Amino acid sequence: MNGLPAKDDQAGWRVLFDELNPRVRGYLYRLLPDAADAEEIATEAFATAWRTSERFTGGNVSTWIFGIAINLARNRRRSWLRRLARFTGLTPDIPEGAVEDNADVDERAALVKAAVQRLPEGLREPLILTAYSGLSHQEAGEALGLTAKAVERRVASARDRLRLDLLASSA
Template sequence: MTEAIDVGENPARKPDLEKLMAAVGQGDQEAFAALYDAMAGPVFGIVRRVLRDHAQSEEVAQEVFVEVWRTAAGYRPERGTVTTWILTLAHRRTIDRVRSVESAAARDHRAALLARTPEFDEVSEQVEARFEREQLRRCLQSLSEIQRQSVTLAYYEGLTYKEVANTLSTPLGTIKTRLRDGLIRLRDCLGVTA
């Protein structure tokens, strides 16, 4: 059974916050009301100084007192005063809110940037692909006939080097040399850097 706490109506007399906290830790609602009356101003003040928004400050202050109610049994006087403990909770909650607001703003900013990103331009992609194909055809025409045949069979028909050699009735080593030389010439013609 909890000891009755005098929460008195005398404003000149400060309540004993440690006794109130002990009673709150045991579920005493009257003690919590008295603790709230004593600490609401300082909690709101610290929150308001950081957040500046009145509505958010009230919301965070309310969250602080909900946390005080839930965790009052965990308060240890040897670690600091009740005022310090509650104001530390308020400060932490306030910082969490600032981070949450900043994170939401960053997400909104990224979403806005994505919304402004131009959609895939299919026409320009098709024009660019057509230009690249034409350039490749022109470069293939610059190869010798045997190089062009070797490259076409290996890279467009999907034949292995051995199959290209059999198809062209040419030794495998010769095909490898023609392919290497043909690819070097294509690279140079297309302006690709190695």
């Protein structure tokens, strides 16, 4: 889709949602440990895009919506960690993005997903946006507020860490 539909163009927003939602949802499935959160945040990203469409300054619509989804996911994670700390009185000591086991995923895919979840957020997000969601380094950089070169370096670093992690787990 080229450009953002007018706020009152329901058909245009439906087309935008139908085209981008699978990619945004797929990105969030890999970023977040809970599939229900991923679904909810994907939908919320499009609702936020519609509600704040006057803030869109042009450029790539998908990059803008991915940026909204990234910010919503970060906010959800921070909120969850604050609630956990408030209820337990402790700062949570959990791995970055703990992974749920999915019976429908083979063992190798589960190992890769776990390894991706263990990556620091600064490496995980660019990797998922480029390798899984199909964004270019430039588009991922725009969504994350980084240069294309920074995304390229972070993706290379993420791949190196994944390779080492997977080799260690198979030994």
